[in-house]
Amino acid sequence: MNPAPNPEFMRKAIALATDNVRTGSGGPFGAVIVRDGVILGEGANRVTQENDPTAHAEVRAIRAACGALGVFSLHGCEIYTSCEPCPMCLAAIYWARLERIWYGNTCADAARAAFDDAFLYRELVLPAQQRAIPSSMLLHEQAWESFQLWLDTPGKTPY
Numbered sequence: 792m793n794p795a796p797n798p799e800f801m802r803k804a805i806a807l808a809t810d811n812v813r814t815g816s817g818g819p820f821g822a823v824i825v826r827d828g829v830i831l832g833e834g835a836n837r838v839t840q841e842n843d844p845t846a847h848a849e850v851r852a853i854r855a856a857c858g859a860l861g862v863f864s865l866h867g868c869e870i871y872t873s874c875e876p877c878p879m880c881l882a883a884i885y886w887a888r889l890e891r892i893w894y895g896n897t898c899a900d901a902a903r904a905a906f907d908d909a910f911l912y913r914e915l916v917l918p919a920q921q922r923a924i925p926s927s928m929l930l931h932e933q934a935w936e937s938f939q940l941w942l943d944t945p946g947k948t949p950y
Contacts, residue, residue: 796893800825800871803833805895807848808873811835819904820848822872824856824865824889831868832856848872849880853887863950864888874901877908878915 800823807821818836825831834851838844849872856865869891875898876884884892898908919926941947 794891797825797828797871800830801873801893801895803830804848804871804873807833807835811837811848816840817846818906820873822848822852822870824852824868824870826865826868831859831865845879847877847880849876850883853883853889857887866890869893874898874906877901877906878911
């Protein structure tokens with residue numbers, strides 16, 4: 792994979808973000824997934840349009856690229872995103888096994904535009920019992936049964 796950035800792909804991500812705001816479709820975020828110089832998937836923020844808090848540009852681009860390729864791993868791909876990914880999108884990028892992130896705006900820029908992810912970063916490092924949303928374990932032994940079944944299943948597709 793070529794480690795040099797391609798400004799045209801970033802311009803595409805920025806255009807998606809800008810057009811999204813201009814058309815009233817959602818927030819100012821756009822992303823494209825690229826492999827070998829070809830855009831495999833793109834996405835723009837559609838949280839308010841789709842009433843889906845996970846409909847961030849990066850997640851939508853990952854879904855589009857995985858769907859186009861028929862895979863769950865985007866190994867060998869990189870993402871160009873108009874803004875540094877939020878914690879959810881960063882996790883999705885890692886789960887998708889993207890190899891490089893190129894971003895336009897920073898988290899600080901997003902905060903200046905009233906998209907402040909700092910709260911989420913602070914929450915992630917706290918023990919579960921100290922987070923703003925209460926979290927407690929329930930039916931652990933029964934829940935483990937599905938993990939045990941997974942461990943015992945031959946021929947499964949690991950990920």
